[in-house]
Amino acid sequence: MNRSRPPAAVNRRGFLARAARRLGWVGLAGLVTARSRAGAPQTGGEPALRYNLDRFTKTDPKYLRFEEVGRVPSPRASLRRVTVGPSGHWYLAAGNHVCQLHPRTGPGWEVTLASTVRCVSPGPEGDLLVGVRDHLEAFDARGQRRSTWAAPGPKAWLTGVCATARDVFVADAASRVVLHYDRGGTLLGRIGTRGAGRTGGVFVVPSPYFDVHAGPGEELWVANPGRHRLESFGLEGTPKTSWGVASFDLAGFCGCCNPAHFVRLRDGRFITSEKGIPRIKVYSATGEFEGVVAGPEAFPEYLDNLNRGPVGLDVAVDEAGQVLVADTLAGAVRIFRERPSA
Amino acid sequence: MSAPEAPSVPTRRGFLGAGLRGALLFAAGAFTTLMGRHLRAERTVWQLDPYKCIACTNCATHCVLEQSAVKCVQFHPMCGYCKLCTGYFEPQPSGLNTGAENQVCPTGAIQRRALEDPYYEYRIDEPLCIGCGKCVVGCVLFGNGSFALQVRHDRCLNCNECAIAIVCPAQAFSRVPASQPYQLKTREHQA
Numbered sequence: 001m002n003r004s005r006p007p008a009a010v011n012r013r014g015f016l017a018r019a020a021r022r023l024g025w026v027g028l029a030g031l032v033t034a035r036s037r038a039g040a041p042q043t044g045g046e047p048a049l050r051y052n053l054d055r056f057t058k059t060d061p062k063y064l065r066f067e068e069v070g071r072v073p074s075p076r077a078s079l080r081r082v083t084v085g086p087s088g089h090w091y092l093a094a095g096n097h098v099c100q101l102h103p104r105t106g107p108g109w110e111v112t113l114a115s116t117v118r119c120v121s122p123g124p125e126g127d128l129l130v131g132v133r134d135h136l137e138a139f140d141a142r143g144q145r146r147s148t149w150a151a152p153g154p155k156a157w158l159t160g161v162c163a164t165a166r167d168v169f170v171a172d173a174a175s176r177v178v179l180h181y182d183r184g185g186t187l188l189g190r191i192g193t194r195g196a197g198r199t200g201g202v203f204v205v206p207s208p209y210f211d212v213h214a215g216p217g218e219e220l221w222v223a224n225p226g227r228h229r230l231e232s233f234g235l236e237g238t239p240k241t242s243w244g245v246a247s248f249d250l251a252g253f254c255g256c257c258n259p260a261h262f263v264r265l266r267d268g269r270f271i272t273s274e275k276g277i278p279r280i281k282v283y284s285a286t287g288e289f290e291g292v293v294a295g296p297e298a299f300p301e302y303l304d305n306l307n308r309g310p311v312g313l314d315v316a317v318d319e320a321g322q323v324l325v326a327d328t329l330a331g332a333v334r335i336f337r338e339r340p341s342a
Numbered sequence: 343m344s345a346p347e348a349p350s351v352p353t354r355r356g357f358l359g360a361g362l363r364g365a366l367l368f369a370a371g372a373f374t375t376l377m378g379r380h381l382r383a384e385r386t387v388w389q390l391d392p393y394k395c396i397a398c399t400n401c402a403t404h405c406v407l408e409q410s411a412v413k414c415v416q417f418h419p420m421c422g423y424c425k426l427c428t429g430y431f432e433p434q435p436s437g438l439n440t441g442a443e444n445q446v447c448p449t450g451a452i453q454r455r456a457l458e459d460p461y462y463e464y465r466i467d468e469p470l471c472i473g474c475g476k477c478v479v480g481c482v483l484f485g486n487g488s489f490a491l492q493v494r495h496d497r498c499l500n501c502n503e504c505a506i507a508i509v510c511p512a513q514a515f516s517r518v519p520a521s522q523p524y525q526l527k528t529r530e531h532q533a
């Protein structure tokens with residue numbers, strides 16, 4: 001911390017001047033038509049001192065392509081991730097638990113881990129890979145633990161996992177690389193290590209949001225949040241394409257580091273989720289902005305509480321092409337369906 | 343054998359005198375005890391809990407000092423060193439440069455310095471900071487929350503009743519031991 005000037009003396013003139021200014025502040029505060037929910041930041045004060053996001057927190061209805069059609073409460077508190085398995089089962093990571101449930105038949109099995117579950121990926125056989133902070137645990141399709149993988153390093157901070165028939169890709173936000181394993185847990189390589197002529201590494205991950213998805217085809221997609229992009233690689237790690245721009249406008253990714261999460265629809269389109277200004281959007285298979293799944297007005301409490309910091313809304317896609325959103329604060333998976341006219 | 347002394351006869355003056363002596367002795371004892379306690383008790387100072395603060399701007403406007411004793415501090419271990427720092431840049435800046443119109447801070451109190459590409463370091467020029475918390479909102483809403491307000495004890499007068507504590511809507515102020523005068527943020531809390 002820097003050293004600062006000695007305190008200014010308190011005198012009568014200064015006191016009166018301040019009192020007059022404060023009366024002015026009170027008047028101003030009354031005039032400011034700010035959000036009034038309890039806990040909302042900067043509900044009063046001089047406008048110049050307010051961090052103002054108002055113009056980015058309302059979605060023009062013409063961009064709304066999806067509508068909410070249902071909510072399924074999480075069986076456990078602290079819902080963080082949601083994903084859909086090949087048999088249509090949902091897997092919800094909440095606190096130290098992963099809960100299997102089916103939207104029609106209800107809750108299935110549940111597994112409990114020693115610490116917070118940070119990422120989950122079903123395999124093609126209905127098996128499950130679960131990531132806690134520093135390692136993965138493998139479960140079979142009935143929820144029986146099969147193996148515990150070695151931690152990739154003492155500081156590992158796993159935030160994304162994706163299993164294919166042959167490979168497993170794990171995003172480690174601490175080392176800012178994607179780890180490539182075979183299905184048995186043998187490390188095959190690291191994607192995103194500092195290459196020749198490159199400084200600062202490939203991935204820029206300022207906060208613990210770093211997501212990864214494989215497929216369709218021989219293609220791996222990785223969120224590069226500090227560069228506000230999604231980037232694709234061959235499964236062996238060769239860079240292919242990228243898209244995305246930093247912008248608070250709807251077409252871009254807002255804030256210091258977004259998207260926080262993403263998933264792909266069967267037709268190759270991307271569903272992205274941003275933190276800070278909570279918004280879920282849909283992009284074409286080549287990265288053109290198409291519309292909004294759910295705007296900030298669908299998640300008002302995410303903008304209101306400064307004590308909590310940003311919360312990422314994880315997204316998944318079910319067999320019917322509906323978008324599932326893990327709404328941590330509501331403690332529920334919210335279901336959004338594409339509007340027929342869209 | 344000497345005759346025993348005749349018992350003294352209690353008088354009103356004697357009774358009052360003894361009472362007064364007793365009261366004085368009691369007061370002296372109580373004073374000594376209180377002083378002892380005071381000397382044993384650690385000195386306390388005002389501080390605000392950054393996890394309760396909602397950056398309402400009162401810290402900038404309600405301190406008894408002409409320029410508030412509350413300042414923004416940067417917890418470097420929590421910082422992402424972002425190129426697009428939302429504590430430094432206004433939402434939708436016209437460019438990622440140090441133009442005043444692009445900066446969140448109304449007084450230009452945040453210094454930005456390029457490190458290895460694409461990382462930047464942010465520091466607070468405390469004499470310029472008025473403790474408004476605008477940068478804190480930008481940093482906490484989008485980033486890691488490494489910017490936070492703190493009462494700076496090289497400025498604070500440690501008023502008996504802190505003028506900001508009275509109006510703080512988040513009840514973020516409390517007295518803390520002078521030996522641990524700051525309430526720092528941690529990565530563990532963020533996780």
Ligand code: SF4
Binds near residue numbers: 390396491
């Ligand atoms: S008065 Fe309280 S809530 Fe407002 S800025 Fe100061 S500490 Fe934060």
Ligand code: SF4
Binds near residue numbers: 470475
């Ligand atoms: S925005 Fe306000 S609190 Fe932040 S550095 Fe500038 S004057 Fe200080």
Ligand code: SF4
Binds near residue numbers: 404498499500
């Ligand atoms: S104790 Fe007094 S000087 Fe210190 S922050 Fe509060 S009002 Fe300002």
